[in-house]
Amino acid sequence: MVSFELKRDRILMRWKQQKFEWIIEPRYWRNPILWSLLLMAVPFFIMGYPNILSMITMANLYAAITIPLALQMTGTGRLNFGPQLYLGLGGYTSALLNLHMGFSPFFTLIATILICGGISLLLSPITWIAKGLYFSLITLILPLAFLDLTFIYGDLFRGEVGLMGMSPMINLGRITWNYVAYYYLSVFMMLTFLFVAEKISQSRFGVTMAAINENEDVALMMGVNVNKYKVFYYVFPSIMIGIVGWFIVHTFRTFAGITYLPLDFMLKMLIIVMIGGRASVYGMIPGAYFVCFLEDSLRSLGTVNYFLFPIILIIVLVALPRGEGIYGLYHKRHPRDYFPVMRVRRE
Amino acid sequence: MLLVKLQSVLVYTFIWGSIYLLISLGFSLICGVLRIFHLGYGVIFVLAAYGTWAFLDAGLGLIPSILAMLVLQVLVALLVFYKGIFQRYLDREEILLTLTMLVFMAVTHMANYFYPITAGVNLPTTIIDGTFMLGAVRISYQMLLAALMGVAVTVLLILFFLKTRLGLIIRAMSQSTQASLLLGADINKMYYLAMILSIIPPTICTLMIAPFWSIDPHMGASLLMTAMLIAILGGLGNLKGSIIASYLIGFIHASVSFLYVSRFMGFAALIITLIVMIFKRGGLFAGETIW
Numbered sequence: 001m002v003s004f005e006l007k008r009d010r011i012l013m014r015w016k017q018q019k020f021e022w023i024i025e026p027r028y029w030r031n032p033i034l035w036s037l038l039l040m041a042v043p044f045f046i047m048g049y050p051n052i053l054s055m056i057t058m059a060n061l062y063a064a065i066t067i068p069l070a071l072q073m074t075g076t077g078r079l080n081f082g083p084q085l086y087l088g089l090g091g092y093t094s095a096l097l098n099l100h101m102g103f104s105p106f107f108t109l110i111a112t113i114l115i116c117g118g119i120s121l122l123l124s125p126i127t128w129i130a131k132g133l134y135f136s137l138i139t140l141i142l143p144l145a146f147l148d149l150t151f152i153y154g155d156l157f158r159g160e161v162g163l164m165g166m167s168p169m170i171n172l173g174r175i176t177w178n179y180v181a182y183y184y185l186s187v188f189m190m191l192t193f194l195f196v197a198e199k200i201s202q203s204r205f206g207v208t209m210a211a212i213n214e215n216e217d218v219a220l221m222m223g224v225n226v227n228k229y230k231v232f233y234y235v236f237p238s239i240m241i242g243i244v245g246w247f248i249v250h251t252f253r254t255f256a257g258i259t260y261l262p263l264d265f266m267l268k269m270l271i272i273v274m275i276g277g278r279a280s281v282y283g284m285i286p287g288a289y290f291v292c293f294l295e296d297s298l299r300s301l302g303t304v305n306y307f308l309f310p311i312i313l314i315i316v317l318v319a320l321p322r323g324e325g326i327y328g329l330y331h332k333r334h335p336r337d338y339f340p341v342m343r344v345r346r347e
Numbered sequence: 348m349l350l351v352k353l354q355s356v357l358v359y360t361f362i363w364g365s366i367y368l369l370i371s372l373g374f375s376l377i378c379g380v381l382r383i384f385h386l387g388y389g390v391i392f393v394l395a396a397y398g399t400w401a402f403l404d405a406g407l408g409l410i411p412s413i414l415a416m417l418v419l420q421v422l423v424a425l426l427v428f429y430k431g432i433f434q435r436y437l438d439r440e441e442i443l444l445t446l447t448m449l450v451f452m453a454v455t456h457m458a459n460y461f462y463p464i465t466a467g468v469n470l471p472t473t474i475i476d477g478t479f480m481l482g483a484v485r486i487s488y489q490m491l492l493a494a495l496m497g498v499a500v501t502v503l504l505i506l507f508f509l510k511t512r513l514g515l516i517i518r519a520m521s522q523s524t525q526a527s528l529l530l531g532a533d534i535n536k537m538y539y540l541a542m543i544l545s546i547i548p549p550t551i552c553t554l555m556i557a558p559f560w561s562i563d564p565h566m567g568a569s570l571l572m573t574a575m576l577i578a579i580l581g582g583l584g585n586l587k588g589s590i591i592a593s594y595l596i597g598f599i600h601a602s603v604s605f606l607y608v609s610r611f612m613g614f615a616a617l618i619i620t621l622i623v624m625i626f627k628r629g630g631l632f633a634g635e636t637i638w
Binding site for chain 2: 126142274
């Protein structure tokens with residue numbers, strides 16, 4: 001027999017020997033299942049508006065890029081200005097293999113993982129060599145160098161217009177159904193990334209991540225193999241970002257370096273991290289949704305939206321709690337929660 | 348043929364190197380004194396070009412327009428960047444960097460909104476028109492003047508830092524802010540001064556190169572990238588490093604474009620900077636002091 005009991009701050013539900021509780025005050029709601037169900041229900045309300053569905057799919061993809069980015073920034077203890085490098089690598093790898101060699105999306109996914117993993121592993125020593133701001137600067141240069149390459153070898157990469165006509169991941173026969181399918185796939189990918197990132201931060205790896213972010217020397221003294229962990233925190237999120245590139249290629253069926261590799265795109269990702277609240281990987285989702293909704297709703301104003309967008313973001317960034325972002329408003333921090341501090345100029 | 352190419356490399360290394368010096372000096376100055384990576388530095392170029400044009404458009408003459416633009420530059424540098432961002436978020440550098448980039452983005456798009464590329468912004472800042480032959484290389488007088496201006500501004504800045512009391516205080520601050528505070532330096536005033544000084548070289552640069560460089564609202568991004576590349580290669584905030592790096596990047600650009608293919612020049616400079624950063628941490632002069 002199910003029984004309900006109202007306590008001061010929560011509702012208790014008892015069934016046989018089991019007890020479930022629901023905290024009444026929304027800021028303490030931490031039920032990821034509830035939010036996931038809400039995301040699953042979204043297409044039922046906006047099925048007739050493919051533009052909105054497409055925009056939310058893009059928001060999910062932005063969140064899927066920034067979740068690993070937040071993990072990477074805390075794990076390596078450095079501000080990364082170039083997550084879009086792996087997005088570009090993943091996108092171009094799958095697009096080129098699909099177009100020129102006829103690889104199916106499954107094989108392009110494997111190739112993307114291998115290429116992004118291999119290149120990030122090759123570049124991972126920069127997390128040991130470059131300290132503080134220099135790491136940020138190297139990561140800033142890398143995607144720009146890649147963008148230059150896409151222009152130089154324009155015959156291959158089609159730098160100006162991008163690659164088009166890659167095979168779709170799913171084709172259900174009707175455009176609306178395809179939009180819905182891609183939405184669910186993007187939600188699935190975002191939630192998988194969130195789950196993985198959350199599990200990593202809650203595990204022993206997460207403790208080492210916090211230790212490295214706080215003070216590398218102390219972490220080393222306490223027996224943490226700092227270099228090994230930094231390689232992991234550089235390579236693993238890079239692969240995750242590469243997978244988003246693969247996803248973009250096989251859903252939108254077009255990929256252009258000029259869209260994803262320049263500073264503007266990086267800035268958008270950085271803003272999502274800041275506005276969402278970099279203290280928790282959950283913050284990336286409201287951050288991505290906020291930025292996408294804002295960008296899309298301003299578009300109706302015409303060309304004025306291009307400068308209104310950064311101005312509104314400046315106001316939001318200044319008004320939000322320092323570093324805790326939108327997620328900080330919703331989630332009241334527990335004293336035991338780890339709040340990562342970014343120190344760009346650290347030695 | 349090869350001799351002509353070598354002459355071209357030599358001449359354009361000097362010209363481009365000196366112009367790059369003008370582009371990067373202000374950026375290095377802020378890096379050295381405030382120890383901040385000023386990602387909103389591109390705003391200075393956009394304001395210099397479009398601010399002057401807006402005042403010209405409003406009916407002012409060239410000189411009054413330039414003076415009004417300078418006042419606008421000082422106000423933006425001090426009120427928006429220094430008071431609004433740097434002072435408030437010095438301890439939260441990730442927010443500082445994001446905000447400076449957002450301001451840059453807003454100013455760029457604002458310039459694009461009011462004066463899109465089709466508006467044909469054209470600053471009448473040509474001092475001497477025409478071209479001349481230097482050996483076997485043809486160059487324009489304006490380009491040479493811009494390069495000479497780069498050298499002159501650099502020499503004046505160096506003299507200011509080495510021979511004046513204010514320069515001495517700024518150099519001391521770049522070595523240790525805490526020690527300079529103990530010795531009685533007015534840090535805040537010096538920061539204001541550094542912010543104002545950092546405006547001068549890029550503003551002169553924009554006015555000088557406007558007749559032969561394409562002016563468009565998004566020009567700030569590529570010029571900021573050049574300034575960053577030079578600052579990184581030379582060593583953040585070190586003027587000696589910036590001077591050498593400017594001419595080095597000028598040499599790379601000139602040699603790649605005259606001896607190989609010009610489309611590779613940007614990529615070559617990026618790769619060489621990357622290699623220098625990996626093998627010589629902190630760039631060519633890694634002292635993190637201004638001189």
